[in-house]
Amino acid sequence: QVQLVESGGGLVQVGGSLRLSCAASGHTFSSSAMAWFRQAPGKEREFVATLSWSGSSTFYADSVKGRFTISRDNAKNTVYLQMNSLKPEDTAVYYCAAGDYSLRGEKYDYWGQGTQVTVSS
Numbered sequence: 001q002v003q004l005v006e007s008g009g010g011l012v013q014v015g016g017s018l019r020l021s022c023a024a025s026g027h028t029f030s031s032s033a034m035a036w037f038r039q040a041p042g043k044e045r046e047f048v049a050t051l052s053w054s055g056s057s058t059f060y061a062d063s064v065k066g067r068f069t070i071s072r073d074n075a076k077n078t079v080y081l082q083m084n085s086l087k088p089e090d091t092a093v094y095y096c097a098a099g100d101y102s103l104r105g106e107k108y109d110y111w112g113q114g115t116q117v118t119v120s121s
Contacts, residue, residue, distance in 0.1 A: 002098070004023070004096050004111060004112035005025075006021065006095065006096050006113065007020070007022075007023075007115060008020040009094060009117045010118070012086055012117070012119055012120070013119070013120055013121075014087060014088060014120070015085060015086065016119070017082070017083060018117060019081070020036070020080065020083065020117070021078055021079075021080055022036075022080075022112055024078070024098060025077065029077040029098070030053060030077075031053050032098040032099060033051065033053055033098070033099060033100055033101035033108075034050070034051050034070075034096060034097070035047070035049065035096070035099075036050075036070060036081045036094055036095070036097075038090075038092035038095065038117075039092055039093050039095070039114075040089075040091060045095070045105060046061065047061050047103045047105070048064055048081070048094070049061065049068055049081065050070070051070045051071070051072055053101075055072055057101065058070055064083075067083065067084050067085045067086075068081060068082065069081070069084075070082075079096055081094065086119045088119050089119075091118050091119050092116075092117060093114040093115065094116075095114045097111050097112070098110040
């Protein structure tokens with residue numbers, strides 16, 4: 001059974017920072033691409049960032065490029081999303097996912113339960 005558990009969400013003011021973590025268990029973490037998606041109330045899930053299994057390739061949504069950084073520690077089976085210069089439009093539930101390196105959610109086989117990020121103005 002594969003499990004992905006996100007943590008690190010919370011309430012932050014505009015311009016602040018948060019670091020999300022996603023711990024993986026029961027899975028060959030080091031051979032999977034990892035990604036972050038988010039879903040705001042009343043909106044569809046959207047891609048945020050992805051990172052290849054080796055960590056050598058990354059891709060970001062235009063809306064977060066230059067502000068968010070995805071990284072991984074294969075020794076700890078954990079992927080991170082460092083979020084800086086947060087904006088109210090970043091408010092959403094953030095999900096981590098494991099699967100093939102892609103911008104498309106359907107390419108990811110495993111998903112976490114999500115962690116809420118709220119950016120207040």
